[in-house]
Amino acid sequence: MAQVTLTINDRKVTVDEKSTVLDAARQLNVKIPTLCHLNLHDLKINHTNASCRICMVEIDGRRNLAPSCATPVVEGMVIRTHTKRVLKSRRKVLELLVSDHPFDCLNCYKSTDCELQTLVNEFGINKNTYEGFAMSQYPVDESSKAIRRDLTKCIMCRRCETVCNNVQTVGVLTGYKRGFEAVVAPAEMKGIVDTKCTYCGQCVAVCPTAALTGISYIQDVWNAIFDDKKTVIVQTAPAIRVAIGEEFGMQPGEIVTGKLVAGLRRMGFDSVFDTNFGADLTIMEESAELIERVVKNKDLPILTSCCPGWINFLEYQFPDLLNIPSTCKSPQQMFGAIAKSYYAEKIGKKPEEIVVVSIMPCIAKKYEASRPEFAPNNVPDVDFALTTRELAKMFKEAGLDLNDLPEEQFDSPLGESTGAADIFASSGGVLEAALRTAYEKMTGKKLDKVDFVSVRGMEGVKEVTIDIGGTPLNFAITSGLGNARIVLEKIRSGESKYHGIEIMACPGGCINGGGQPFIHGDSSIIEKRMNAIYKEDSGKKLRKSHDNPSIQKLYKEYLGEPLGHKSHELLHTEYYKKHGS
Amino acid sequence: MEKFNPEPKIKTLPDELYKKLDSYIDDLSVDRKDPRKKGNLIQVLHKAQGIFGYLPEEVQVHIANRLFLHHSEVSGVISFYNYFTTTPKGKYCVSVCMGTACYVKGAEKILNEFEKMLNIKAGEVTEDLKFSIDALRCVGACGLAPVVLINDKVYGRVKLQDVKKIVEEYLVATESEKKE
Amino acid sequence: MAKKINSYDDLMNYFKEKEPLIRNRIDLTDKNQKRQILVCGGTGCHASESKLLVENLIKLIKDKGLSDKVSASQTGCFGFCEKGPIVKVFPDDVFYIEVKPTDADEIINRHIIENKVIERLLYEEPSIKKKVETQQEMSFYKKQERIALRNCGIIDPETIDEYIANKGYQALGKALTAMDQDGVITLLIESGLRGRGGGGFPTGVKWSLAKKNNVPEKFIICNADEGDPGAFMDRSIMEGDPNAVLEAMAIGGYAIGASKGYIYIRAEYPLAIERLQIAINQSREMGFLGKNILGTGFDFDVELKYGAGAFVCGEETALIHSIEGMRGEPTTKPPFPANSGLWEKPTIVNNVETYANIPPIILNGAQWYNSKGDVKSKGTKVFALAGQINNVGLVEVPMGTTLREIIYEIGGGIRDGLEFKSVQTGGPSGGCITKEHLDTPITYENLISIGSMMGSGGMIVMSEKDCMVNIAKFYLEFTVDESCGKCTPCRVGNKRLLEILTKITNGNGTMEDLAELKELSEVIKDTSLCGLGQTAPNPVLSTLQYFWDEYVAHVVDKKCPAGVCQKLVKYEINAKCIGCTACARVCPVECITGSVKQPHVIQQDKCIKCGACYTKCKFNAIDKN
Numbered sequence A: 001m002a003q004v005t006l007t008i009n010d011r012k013v014t015v016d017e018k019s020t021v022l023d024a025a026r027q028l029n030v031k032i033p034t035l036c037h038l039n040l041h042d043l044k045i046n047h048t049n050a051s052c053r054i055c056m057v058e059i060d061g062r063r064n065l066a067p068s069c070a071t072p073v074v075e076g077m078v079i080r081t082h083t084k085r086v087l088k089s090r091r092k093v094l095e096l097l098v099s100d101h102p103f104d105c106l107n108c109y110k111s112t113d114c115e116l117q118t119l120v121n122e123f124g125i126n127k128n129t130y131e132g133f134a135m136s137q138y139p140v141d142e143s144s145k146a147i148r149r150d151l152t153k154c155i156m157c158r159r160c161e162t163v164c165n166n167v168q169t170v171g172v173l174t175g176y177k178r179g180f181e182a183v184v185a186p187a188e189m190k191g192i193v194d195t196k197c198t199y200c201g202q203c204v205a206v207c208p209t210a211a212l213t214g215i216s217y218i219q220d221v222w223n224a225i226f227d228d229k230k231t232v233i234v235q236t237a238p239a240i241r242v243a244i245g246e247e248f249g250m251q252p253g254e255i256v257t258g259k260l261v262a263g264l265r266r267m268g269f270d271s272v273f274d275t276n277f278g279a280d281l282t283i284m285e286e287s288a289e290l291i292e293r294v295v296k297n298k299d300l301p302i303l304t305s306c307c308p309g310w311i312n313f314l315e316y317q318f319p320d321l322l323n324i325p326s327t328c329k330s331p332q333q334m335f336g337a338i339a340k341s342y343y344a345e346k347i348g349k350k351p352e353e354i355v356v357v358s359i360m361p362c363i364a365k366k367y368e369a370s371r372p373e374f375a376p377n378n379v380p381d382v383d384f385a386l387t388t389r390e391l392a393k394m395f396k397e398a399g400l401d402l403n404d405l406p407e408e409q410f411d412s413p414l415g416e417s418t419g420a421a422d423i424f425a426s427s428g429g430v431l432e433a434a435l436r437t438a439y440e441k442m443t444g445k446k447l448d449k450v451d452f453v454s455v456r457g458m459e460g461v462k463e464v465t466i467d468i469g470g471t472p473l474n475f476a477i478t479s480g481l482g483n484a485r486i487v488l489e490k491i492r493s494g495e496s497k498y499h500g501i502e503i504m505a506c507p508g509g510c511i512n513g514g515g516q517p518f519i520h521g522d523s524s525i526i527e528k529r530m531n532a533i534y535k536e537d538s539g540k541k542l543r544k545s546h547d548n549p550s551i552q553k554l555y556k557e558y559l560g561e562p563l564g565h566k567s568h569e570l571l572h573t574e575y576y577k578k579h580g581s
Numbered sequence B: 001m002e003k004f005n006p007e008p009k010i011k012t013l014p015d016e017l018y019k020k021l022d023s024y025i026d027d028l029s030v031d032r033k034d035p036r037k038k039g040n041l042i043q044v045l046h047k048a049q050g051i052f053g054y055l056p057e058e059v060q061v062h063i064a065n066r067l068f069l070h071h072s073e074v075s076g077v078i079s080f081y082n083y084f085t086t087t088p089k090g091k092y093c094v095s096v097c098m099g100t101a102c103y104v105k106g107a108e109k110i111l112n113e114f115e116k117m118l119n120i121k122a123g124e125v126t127e128d129l130k131f132s133i134d135a136l137r138c139v140g141a142c143g144l145a146p147v148v149l150i151n152d153k154v155y156g157r158v159k160l161q162d163v164k165k166i167v168e169e170y171l172v173a174t175e176s177e178k179k180e
Numbered sequence C: 001m002a003k004k005i006n007s008y009d010d011l012m013n014y015f016k017e018k019e020p021l022i023r024n025r026i027d028l029t030d031k032n033q034k035r036q037i038l039v040c041g042g043t044g045c046h047a048s049e050s051k052l053l054v055e056n057l058i059k060l061i062k063d064k065g066l067s068d069k070v071s072a073s074q075t076g077c078f079g080f081c082e083k084g085p086i087v088k089v090f091p092d093d094v095f096y097i098e099v100k101p102t103d104a105d106e107i108i109n110r111h112i113i114e115n116k117v118i119e120r121l122l123y124e125e126p127s128i129k130k131k132v133e134t135q136q137e138m139s140f141y142k143k144q145e146r147i148a149l150r151n152c153g154i155i156d157p158e159t160i161d162e163y164i165a166n167k168g169y170q171a172l173g174k175a176l177t178a179m180d181q182d183g184v185i186t187l188l189i190e191s192g193l194r195g196r197g198g199g200g201f202p203t204g205v206k207w208s209l210a211k212k213n214n215v216p217e218k219f220i221i222c223n224a225d226e227g228d229p230g231a232f233m234d235r236s237i238m239e240g241d242p243n244a245v246l247e248a249m250a251i252g253g254y255a256i257g258a259s260k261g262y263i264y265i266r267a268e269y270p271l272a273i274e275r276l277q278i279a280i281n282q283s284r285e286m287g288f289l290g291k292n293i294l295g296t297g298f299d300f301d302v303e304l305k306y307g308a309g310a311f312v313c314g315e316e317t318a319l320i321h322s323i324e325g326m327r328g329e330p331t332t333k334p335p336f337p338a339n340s341g342l343w344e345k346p347t348i349v350n351n352v353e354t355y356a357n358i359p360p361i362i363l364n365g366a367q368w369y370n371s372k373g374d375v376k377s378k379g380t381k382v383f384a385l386a387g388q389i390n391n392v393g394l395v396e397v398p399m400g401t402t403l404r405e406i407i408y409e410i411g412g413g414i415r416d417g418l419e420f421k422s423v424q425t426g427g428p429s430g431g432c433i434t435k436e437h438l439d440t441p442i443t444y445e446n447l448i449s450i451g452s453m454m455g456s457g458g459m460i461v462m463s464e465k466d467c468m469v470n471i472a473k474f475y476l477e478f479t480v481d482e483s484c485g486k487c488t489p490c491r492v493g494n495k496r497l498l499e500i501l502t503k504i505t506n507g508n509g510t511m512e513d514l515a516e517l518k519e520l521s522e523v524i525k526d527t528s529l530c531g532l533g534q535t536a537p538n539p540v541l542s543t544l545q546y547f548w549d550e551y552v553a554h555v556v557d558k559k560c561p562a563g564v565c566q567k568l569v570k571y572e573i574n575a576k577c578i579g580c581t582a583c584a585r586v587c588p589v590e591c592i593t594g595s596v597k598q599p600h601v602i603q604q605d606k607c608i609k610c611g612a613c614y615t616k617c618k619f620n621a622i623d624k625n
């Protein structure tokens, strides 16, 4: 690509001609504050709304200040980033934002992790210049089990809108009304529960403030822990161990599995288990289903079903395809179902005496846990789903710093797992895990090389053909619902030649889930988490789900065969057509 | 299956009005795959408002389904443009021009007078759905400022004392309708 | 079925055939020709039942068997809307004002049959205090030069033949047959034509940018959103000469390589929409739009798109989003529409008046146009004169005419003998200009240098009775209402400006507020995303600059010198009070005390300043300060 040279604060810099002034400044390590801008190169998410006007710079020869985030570089441009005029304007813009924002940091869920608060701090703004003037008033939307919307804290960066509509193509959010009354909201200001929101939480992940957050179950979990009558067990999803360290100042991608277990145990959970167990179980069922459908050549392609965000997407927007996903519950729900049946029996408790808490990278799991079909006799299989961020807060509240904790082991039996379960956290992982098992089951041969490298990576749509004992099978791996839509449309129109498709609602998979530590625009963090996931897998002795001895024992003692009667009752589900705005 | 919006729970508005709108939309032959299909939205909304008088949720959802759009897209557009309304207007819609030319000629007082007279504020409709009042921006008849429109009829150089006369003119009209 | 015109020669022959249709409206020397009565059919006159007037005239002509002696038809706006409905009789060149439908009888019987001018319907020229018959004698028209409005008041806008009879579509014919694309663009550049939508960007240069993009699909858009309150020149052009816009768009399409055009028009202009649709239909039938125009192989068609009540949609990127069916929110430029516009294709957006100038430029040459106007602002400009002025209406004058000439000569000065205070140009984006600047020649640059701008051509004249703080507030109310809400400085900043102004007009302002007004205004201008926000503080800044004293009076003395700001007004009963009790009876808060035949008193602390007593008192016994 052609290069151009420009001058920023009297220093020359040469950049690609397609760069923005902001890119060029960053290359020089010149810091320009931003609020609305969001460019996640690796995930191909680019939101250049240029609406907050905090990133303004002075460009020679231009009458007005220019937004650096949206101004393309031009050869010979001369730019200044912190003149009196620039700083005065940025401060005023910030004062304006603050003047329509509750001074509420002290009881705000986002405090210390809020992009607005950080800037207000940096600028030393300590009062409302426009005291007494109008402030936007909106009721808090807590209509759903998963997402909390407090529009009084919205700064109209519109990142959520781009993510929901353009990246996820769900189409729930829109600019509503205009001028001072403008907000970002569902159609006709409905509560989120009346929409076709998938609860993927990607809007939450990109919201710079506390306008969008997950519904918090922290207090419920503390209450359960302190309730003597309950046996409280916890499962933690594969994606947590490579991300939660960030909340304690560790480098992204640092693997903290053992410390995590130690922390959970010290918090007071009666047993600390692993969702990976559920993941291995999922693979047992799902690979059996794959084999069955391939052999019978019916209901193909089979779609993975472990992501509740994507399942919601299907139920609302592709109700004609309800028959093709795998009927397997997600690992979270399989775990819950086993915990409240097999495990309950084992420890001699009734299901209602057990509280299952799950730690998830995910917002949709909060919703999933609340689905009525996952609450036999009104006892939910999973009682509370917490996000990575919520757990970090609880650790801090309990005075537990991951840095200082020892490494401990998960409890047995629901804590045992294989490397195949680890990789669930990353796009491509579920399919790879299924292939490891399906290969051996279909061919009867041992798989020597368990790494299916071609299904890995951040690419939104990956297509691979894998030879299984002489049968070439076509697979697609998509992450991000916009990419899911592409393959679903293909299935709908009959163009699809796939045998199986893995779909994850979050771009990159659960490592980038809506409940993970905020990345604040740095998508390299996702890649580091991904690398950590594969490192965790490769370090395991057991890397195929069917090799998990606890799983083998479970089938022998309780379930019988994959897809058997008991499995169907506990581990499989069905899907429903749904309506929402 | 290409509809991904909720079916309106109950359609309360007359079927024949929906049929009218549908025949208009049919003529547009919108292609679900056309990336420019959204370009039809605003003209369809104009048409629909012409037919129904306003754009309540059930109409929005219907339009969204017919144009293969999300309900949020339709709602976002409606809420942006002043011309569209989601609540019914009065049979007689009093629009007082508040454009500059009219404003400097006392349009505000005229507006207040109508508000007093009808006992509603601008943007509201009387309980019997007979009258509603709106403040408009320049209707382009500035030479006649201040200007008031009752539906499409233009009243120019309106004086404070004319307001009562104008309102009575329409009250009489509705009275005589009642008798018929 | 209309005749299909298949070539430039065809067109010229047709022109010769149709030219007599309007000959006696242009050449007034032969007084023995058949008479033609033209009645204004613009929105203003339409509102005063001019349509009924034409119908009455036509019926009378038919009933009296006068069809071969006289005809009656409608035409576009004469610009003198305040005195409408206007009627003009050709070739007698008699100009009637305020004609009612019932006057049809008299016009036919007296003027046509008896050949007598109807004195009663003539205009009294204030400068000589005498009734005059012709437009040439009216100072309203003397300084005007009509290029954009050339056909308004001359032809029937619903009859394409009349447009053709006045050389219509010849410019398109010339461009298609005798000029190449660059030729058209060069001619426009040389003519010096600049955009009339407000920005003043050279039209030819804009076209050349779009032409440079070598892609198969491009668009031509006509910006007919005309959102400035108080401005109505575009409406008048579209109502009076719709074919001119179509012809110019087709020329633009040829020049940049586009085959599709859109006219984005306010839904509030039903008459203009109707006339444009008629023109499009007729033009298609005759082959000026559609495939293989004039047999040259060039295809071009035009479609109407309606706005829906959002001022910001006049901004070109917002307009494009609106056509795309989205919320009308602007986006940052670059990319400019000429490179990436409608559906991301190169797109030209021009204003109605800009287009209306193009056919005569093509026909008469760059030199002809370039010789008119001022050094950097060429040609003429249409202004909508309104406010406290005697002659309200639409005027077209050469660039470089001074504000004084427009206000005092054409506009006839301030009404009711009031004192001139200020003139506001450029609508909500513009500023207020004072007495000292009345002799400024109007050009794009001059207006900006005195803190205002050309804008689309609204011109509101204010007198001593107008409060400038209140005027600034009025404009801010407008921009706050019309802000799209996308960017912070405009969404929140302009709202804050308005709130501060409201505080001041309510008597609660402080000197710090005045400082904040200025500082905030400057930041809003400097940081807003689109032209709306960038110009919204202009009315505040210019009134702060020129009418500082008025602000101080509001803030320090808690007085509104013009007596406009309700909350600052004080009502007091003076010695003329005879104790009739009328005021006490109307006061809604019963704060007037006094017994019958005794002087009354207003309890100031209770008074809500509604003014009811003031209107009621027949004895001038209540003062309003």
Ligand SMILES: Cc1cc2nc3c(=O)[nH]c(=O)nc-3n(C[C@H](O)[C@H](O)[C@H](O)COP(=O)(O)O)c2cc1C
Pocket: C194, C195, C196, C197, C198, C199, C200, C201, C203, C223, C224, C225, C226, C227, C228, C311, C312, C313, C314, C315, C316, C317, C349, C350, C351, C352, C354, C355, C456, C530, C531, C532
């Ligand atoms: C808030 C705003 C409103 C505008 N409204 C109009 C309008 O009503 N009509 C118009 O022609 N141009 C309007 N403009 C200017 C257009 O953006 C654009 O510059 C113009 O249509 C270009 O045409 P021209 O080069 O022929 O002037 C507006 C600009 C802004 C920022």
Ligand code: SF4
Pocket: A101, A102, A103, A104, A105, A106, A108, A109, A110, A111, A112, A114, A115, A116, A117, A153, A209, A210, A211
């Ligand atoms: S959103 Fe941020 S700035 Fe607002 S109250 Fe919460 S922490 Fe403070």
Ligand code: SF4
Pocket: A106
């Ligand atoms: S930062 Fe200030 S307001 Fe917040 S807790 Fe500390 S002292 Fe209180």
Ligand code: SF4
Pocket: A147, A163, A164, A165, A168, A170, A171, A172, A173, A196, A197, A198, A199, A200, A201, A202, A203, A204
């Ligand atoms: S959770 Fe996902 S689907 Fe729901 S609003 Fe946010 S981005 Fe859209």
Ligand code: SF4
Pocket: A153, A154, A155, A156, A157, A158, A159, A160, A161, A184, A203, A206, A207, A208, A209, A211, A212
């Ligand atoms: S909700 Fe959050 S992400 Fe969405 S616009 Fe508001 S601040 Fe931005």
Ligand code: SF4
Pocket: A199, A200, A306, A307, A308, A309, A310, A361, A362, A363, A364, A365, A504, A505, A506, A509, A510, A511, A512, A513, A514, A515
């Ligand atoms: S990809 Fe993972 S984190 Fe995202 S919605 Fe699906 S399960 Fe949740």
Ligand code: SF4
Pocket: C312, C329, C330, C482, C483, C484, C485, C486, C487, C488, C490, C491, C528, C529, C530, C531, C532, C533, C534
């Ligand atoms: S300046 Fe105003 S109108 Fe323009 S983009 Fe910003 S908010 Fe919208």
Ligand code: SF4
Pocket: C573, C576, C577, C578, C579, C580, C581, C582, C583, C584, C599, C600, C616, C617, C618, C619, C620, C621, C622
């Ligand atoms: S109406 Fe006038 S004259 Fe009569 S009591 Fe009131 S102030 Fe006095």
Ligand code: SF4
Pocket: C571, C586, C587, C588, C589, C590, C591, C592, C602, C606, C607, C608, C609, C610, C611, C612, C613, C614
């Ligand atoms: S202005 Fe109104 S409130 Fe005050 S004294 Fe007069 S009538 Fe009474």
Ligand code: FES
Pocket: A033, A034, A035, A036, A037, A049, A050, A051, A052, A053, A054, A055, A056, A067, A068, A069, A070
């Ligand atoms: S970050 Fe550039 S305008 Fe918001």
Ligand code: FES
Pocket: B097, B098, B099, B100, B101, B102, B103, B137, B138, B139, B140, B141, B142, B143, B145, B146, B147, C229, C230, C231
């Ligand atoms: S301002 Fe009222 S009609 Fe133009």
Ligand code: FES
Pocket: C040, C041, C042, C043, C044, C045, C046, C076, C077, C078, C079, C080, C081, C082, C084, C085, C086
């Ligand atoms: S509308 Fe008739 S003169 Fe303007």
